[in-house]
Amino acid sequence: MTKTRGFSYAVVLAAAFVLWLPVSLFGTQGFSGLLGLAAIPAAFFAPLSRFSRVFLALMALSLWAALSSLWSAESGMLVAGAMTDGNFSIDAAGIRVLLTTLAAGLMISAALRIETGSAPKAMWVMLGVLVAHGLLTLAMGLLPGVTLDAYAPFSDRVHEAPQNILRSANAFLLGLPVLLGAIWAFAGKARSVWIAGTLLVSLVAFYLVGSDVALLGVFAVAASIGVTCVARRQGFRILLICVAVFTTLSPLILGVGGALVSKAGMPLPSSVQSRVWAWQLTTDKIVERPVIGHGIEASKEWRETFGDNPELLEQMIEQTGIDDGRWSYYRILPGHPHNMALQLWAEIGGIGVLLAVLSLVLIAWKLPPPAELQQSTAIATASLIGAGFSLFSLSYSVWNEAFWATLAIAAAGIILLAKTTAKP
Secondary structure, rough: EEOOOOHHHHHHHHHHHHHHHHHHHHOOOOHHHHHHHHHHHOOOOOOOOOOHHHHHHHHHHHHHHHHHHHOOOOOOOOOEEOHHHHOEEEOHHHHHHHHHHHHHHHHHHHHOOOOOOOOOHHHHHHHHHHOOOOOOOOHHHHHHHHHHHHHHOOOOOOOOHHHHHHHHHHHHHHHHHHHHHHHHHHHHHHHHHHHHHHHHHHHHHHHHHHHHHHHHHHHHHHHHHHHHHHOOHHHHHHHHHHHHHHHHHHHHHHHHHHHHHHHHOOOOOOHHHHHHHHHHHHHHHHHHHOOOOOOOOHHHOOOOOOHHOOOHHHHHHHHOOOOHHHHHHHHHHOOOOHHHHHHHHHHHHHHHHHHHHHHHHHHHHHHOOHOOOOOHHHHHHHHHHHHHHHHHHHHHOOHHHHHHHHHHHHHHHHOOOOOOHOOO
């Protein structure tokens, strides 16, 4: 066990997972603060005298993103609010990204220094919290009225509470890989059945809650596990190289491909169709500044409406059957493209994408082959890649530090599971 003055970082991770549940239930935005709290003691455990190539590549990507604020039309103040009023925040996205990368690096580094075979109590605390989160996600889907009543004293039933429920479900998708790894480690001969059952129950829970991205994430998790079970030597590299290729080619896959699908008149769900149009607009913006991009969070300022594009306006009226003039003023891109790869291209350009791809390749070659890990660790790691990719592709802004903080804490949870279950 990694110690400093008799203290183990596993205890910090256990405390972080105790807070995982309330932070998830109230919209997940607190995960960035939770990561920051976990990173403070991590500084006493991490080897600060040396830095890995992965960390340096991620910091280079973060620095370039922060630098792009110089030419972004959306440049926030460094800080906003006041601590005394309880509304203090860092408004500059570039600074938030840098701090998140640094905090995640410290936490992962400290987690890797936990001694093999140690801290079982911390692991069981973590697993207990994640099981509770899963059961609550299912309960929220089965009892929507009761759930909204429970949220009513704290958040608006119509807008805020449903968003909190969806974000909580997405957070559980990132915690699910840890549970799948634990099932393989502890469920004995029936572990394959338990894993399949857990994925099925999760699928039902996400469907009832209404989180389409988490629903697709279950299939991505299952596919990722399948890849690493078949490719025991190169599984992680295959998965991460696929993410890198998708990121590189996203303007062609989503922009050009989406335009062809849209023009072909294929019937698409309204949520998917709106994303396709947003991806088309983003691709047009990429063409304008392909090398350095428009700057971090510039997509917040892209206020083109369907009225600016008569062809899209006609399609929207035809699909919805609503022709009262509202769509003429409706924004095509609501704040960000809902695809992180396209957003990287549009906001930090080809240089930023090159740094992102370099980071993915370095991670792919840094991870040990699945065959050299415990099977439980390999399953959990593959699952996290799949879950993260689903949210990467369809959900948050790429600068949503709460998402990356949740992903980092989940990764630390996999390390804690691996360290605890391995024989010394």
